[in-house]
Amino acid sequence: MKAIDYRRLQLGDILLTTSQGARSWSVRTGTKSDISHAMLYVANSSVIDSTSDGVHARNLQKVFYENDCAIYALRPIKPLTVEQRQTIIAYARSAIGTTYALREAVRSVTKPKGSGGVKQFCSRLVARAYAEAGIQLVDNPDFCTPEQLKGSPWLQELPSPAVEISAEEIAEIESRPNRADGMLQVTNAFLQQVRSFAPKVESINDALALLVSNQEFDDQVHAALKSSGYLDFWQRERQEFNWRYDLDAMKELASKEPNLLPDLKNYCLDSLRDIDNGDFDHWGRSLHAWRQKAQSSPLKSFLAMAQLHENLVEGVQLRRLVAESWLAK
Structure with missing residues (x-):
């Protein structure tokens, strides 16, 4: 393979x-x-x-x-x-x-x-x-x-x-949760609910743009965002890899499994490189856009999307802080 x-x-x-x-x-x-x-x-x-x-x-x-x-x-x-x-x-x-x-x-x-x-x-x-x-x-x-x-x-x-990748490596990778598949599921669950009352909606952007001229759908869109798990999915990453966001948790992991020290160092280096390369900048741009939408039309759905992206941006900041602190020590 x-x-x-x-x-x-x-x-x-x-x-x-x-x-x-x-x-x-x-x-x-x-x-x-x-x-x-x-x-x-x-x-x-x-x-x-x-x-x-x-x-x-x-x-x-x-x-x-x-x-x-x-x-x-x-x-x-x-x-x-x-x-x-x-x-x-x-x-x-x-x-x-x-x-x-x-x-x-x-x-x-x-x-x-x-x-x-x-x-x-x-x-x-x-x-x-x-x-x-x-x-x-x-x-x-x-x-x-x-x-x-x-x-x-x-x-x-x-x-x-x-x-090349070995069968053992594949088995180890597949044993970890697949957050991309999880995000696919919650996204499609959200859109399926929205399409039940707005059949022409295709993308996430469509679903939220619908509210600009149809504010009467705000309660339904907001309910779909909540019940699908779209607003809370980011928490799974924090729970599964809490050491990425908490220096004490990273220290505890290293003390329990010292064989992971090289991997942790590589993770920190890779994370800082990816952050500096702008891999996560789209969350900051989205946060700015949702804040503007919420200011002009304080709908529950717009406010919820702004809060979601505040959490995502905060996560990137925490990952940078933890990675820098770990490498400094």
Whole structure:
């Protein structure tokens, strides 16, 4: 088996992969390609892609491939500016929760012209994200395939990011909770409730934007945010890895398991690098936006989203403080 070494990637990189499933086989056959899926690298070990579950973030550390599965990493030949990279990733994040456009994905093989709908599929999501930043990777970002992304004249292929991984390593990784899957579940649970009274809602952004002109739905949206677990999901990370946020807890962990000392040092170094690289800056920008919305329209849903992002930003600050303090000692 093999995995993707995310440490070789930069924000905004494109990953093209395949699997041994029936849908993957049909895509590869229809496009005469060895790949069937596209993903956008957006943060430390995190990608955003579009599957039958919708558009969601996934943790590369928990994704494994058979040895004969193709894996490519692509990067723009002309380096992205900071603004372009932020725009690309912001577009992908804005689509979180959007449902899968199966029929339009199938049609893409015939290279149709014209515009597509609001729903997404993997290569459309990536191509549209780049188009949002003014980079036309393919002739028609609304209808394209992973193979067309692979052949884009704007992209260069990187050295393979694939690394071998043992069955023992996979078993150890899979024994840990998968917070990306958990976030997928609470997001879809929230959107399912909202779509029961607002069927046209696709993404998380749509659900909250609905309130700008339909404030009468505030109670229902707020209830969906609470009952789905969307507002409280961040607490699972704090509970599972409390030592990331509490120096005394990190000291206690190290005293109980001194063999973890090298891992803790690497964690601290990696965390500071990721924070300095801006992997979590989107939470600060979102906090500013939700505070502004709450000031102009003090709806319960807007206030709850502002509080959620205050908690997320505080978590990043605590992680920096703990990592710096640990390395200093």
